Amino acid sequence: MNLETNKKIVRVVLDDLTRETTYRCFADESSFEGHMVDYETSPIRKESAEQREARQHDARSEMRRAGKALLHVYPDGNTRAIKSITAEGDRVIAEYLVHAGRTVFDLDVEHNFHVVKVFELSRGEVVRMREYCDSAYLNVHAGPIAEFMHQAKLDDGDVPPAHSAWSSDWCLSGPEVRLESDAITRDVGWLAANKEIALALSGSWGDESMAEYLHEDVFFNNEVDIAVSPLLGKGIRGRDRLTAAAGRATAAFEGTLTRTVRAVTAENNRVVVEEELHGTSRLRPDIPFTTRQAKVCLLRDGRVFRIRQYLDSGFVQAYSPELVAHVFEGTELAAR
Structure with missing residues (x-):
């Protein structure tokens, strides 16, 4: 696959994390290495070694479960403004800002945070993915979200009973994509x-x-x-x-x-x-x-x-x- 095709696949993944077309971008045996966070008590480090091992060998199911859970978390949607997409060979790196809107846990706070996602592709499918994010933000604003997502993914994306009253048919809007100028030669x-x-x-x-x-x-x-x-x-x-x-x-x-x-x-x-x-x-x-x-x-x-x-x-x-x-x-x- 050429670079533009690989970047297009990554844009599809980032466009909406709740669509079946997104999950089909992942290979059957794809792996999610996880969030590159190092703070031991970060809420997204909670999973057990067994859960981590299962996730690393089935990123498609991980994304599907996460997508189902996200529909219940963000009543105002979830968008990504891309700063840059850098591709070389079979690796694509997306640098972007997430605007997550309000959550069902705190309707007065809008969430904005920076992320770098690294995708490795083979024959037009994502085979490996990892993510750099900031646990200082997660520790303050996202503890309840991480707990909710953790339990929902264990339950195959189903909503924990405490939040079952929330609608499950919200659709996340696509991002406004803003790429840096590609003024420099590709030589x-x-x-x-x-x-x-x-x-x-x-x-x-x-x-x-x-x-x-x-x-x-x-x-x-x-x-x-x-x-x-x-x-x-x-x-x-x-x-x-x-x-x-x-x-x-x-x-x-x-x-x-x-x-x-x-x-x-x-x-x-x-x-x-x-x-x-x-x-x-x-x-x-x-x-x-x-x-x-x-x-x-x-x-x-x-x-x-x-x-x-x-x-x-x-x-x-x-x-x-x-x-x-x-x-x-x-x-x-x-x-x-």
Whole structure:
């Protein structure tokens, strides 16, 4: 399948999670690796090992059960505004904002949160899927939703008795799709060079040499969703400031922090790097720092000028808000 066909399939999946046409986009033996969240008490980590194993081998049934449950949760619908779709080979990465409207649990609050979904396809079907989202948001607003979805999926999507009075015939509206401009060439050589730059940036993160790969006016931001997250609004503009902040983060781990690239996907001027981080900070020597994240890097003239980072800020918040203040604001770390 070509890239445009694969992207079209992903758009069908994202358009409406409750339609049978969506489920048919998944292969019979497709797998859902799950939400890449690392905070142990996040509501979406509740499932047992047996349930997780079953889900990983039947994403089609998982989506169908989830779709049936969603119909009972969101009386105002559920839409996705796409920021970018990046495709390379058989992998498609969708970066988008979910507007979930009010829920039956809280009719006064509208839900908006950022997501990155990674799809791997074969012969026109999704065979594997994983998702990066922010458990800081989930911990505050989505605990009842996660509990409801958890039970509904155990019951094959049927509604738990406490909510059986709600109508089951709501239809979720399609998203307003807004893609970034595809102004950059699709030339394979250009893509290879962009990937090399993004990977070099990842490998040098925290070292002064990372400045070589950054545009002078680079802007970095964590795409987190809720005011209680210490990462909200902690954007950094400028090559020197970002290099200094990354250096402070690395130094706090006293040489133990490692980055392993799980996957890299490039199209046009975008490169998406999925990473796993491991280390031990002098702030929290009792707790290993182990987390997963996705970085969407936009390049111009051979340098990265925009970085959107998706990570589990619930984990970061539980690990150490003091570390966040040190990295982004330059505050001194307390002696331990």
